Amino acid sequence: MADPKFFSKQWADAVRDALVAGPSDEARSGKVQIYWDFFERIKSKYPASWALGCRDLPGGNGPSYLFVGWGSGTVTDCGIIGPDDPVAATYVLTMDYADWKALHEGYDAQRTVMYRKMRLEDGNLLEFFKSIYFFVECLDVIAKVPAEYPAPAAAR
Numbered sequence: 001m002a003d004p005k006f007f008s009k010q011w012a013d014a015v016r017d018a019l020v021a022g023p024s025d026e027a028r029s030g031k032v033q034i035y036w037d038f039f040e041r042i043k044s045k046y047p048a049s050w051a052l053g054c055r056d057l058p059g060g061n062g063p064s065y066l067f068v069g070w071g072s073g074t075v076t077d078c079g080i081i082g083p084d085d086p087v088a089a090t091y092v093l094t095m096d097y098a099d100w101k102a103l104h105e106g107y108d109a110q111r112t113v114m115y116r117k118m119r120l121e122d123g124n125l126l127e128f129f130k131s132i133y134f135f136v137e138c139l140d141v142i143a144k145v146p147a148e149y150p151a152p153a154a155a156r
Contacts, residue, residue, distance in 0.1 A: 006100070006147040007057055007064050007080055014145045015066060016078035023137050024144075035133070042134040044073040050135075051087050052118075052142070053094035058150045063094060066142070091123035101149050109140035 004010035022043075028036055051065040062083030069077035069089075081087055095118040103112050112118050113136055120128055128135070 003146040003148045006104075006149045007054060007060075007066065009080060011145065011147050012066060012079050014147075015068070015142050016075050018141050018145050019068065019075045019078070019138055021141075023141055027137070027140065039134055039137055042131050043070075046070045046073075046131065046134060048090035048131075049077070051081060051089035051092045052139075053087075053092065053121075054097050054100050055094050056097045056152075058097065058152050065089075065092070065094075068138075087122075089123075091128050092121045093118050094121055095119065097152065103139070103143040104147065104149065107143075109143055110136045112139065 004014055023036075023039075047070065049067065049069040051067050053063045053065040054060070055063045057064050060083055064083055065081040065087055067077065067079050067081050067089060068075060095112070099107075099112065099117040102117075103109065113132065118139075
């Protein structure tokens, strides 16, 4: 069975399942337990939502977003917001398609955020960074969800 297309409903469903499952045992083994205790504490009370955008999605007519809503320690909503749909989330972050693909191919999630490849476009910056480790670990989980990344128009 082929991987779901990047930024499709099927991919968003797989992202939801991956986020609910959380970081892998392999990822967890690379950090001390107190880090994961902090991660779980944040997750248990995290009330926010994210709209994670791709500015130049091939074949798109504007940015599309992966919407992830959190509540009661789990993902409460996960889906795709199209370029013509209103974007409403606690935090709106975007990055270029090439950076999404690099993240999927193994580029570090923490560097993606810290080196401003993904930028916060809407939402309270200070509040966002209070839970940055939770966000980065979730971004890493999202990056590992298999997807078919279409070639940019210029590369076809």
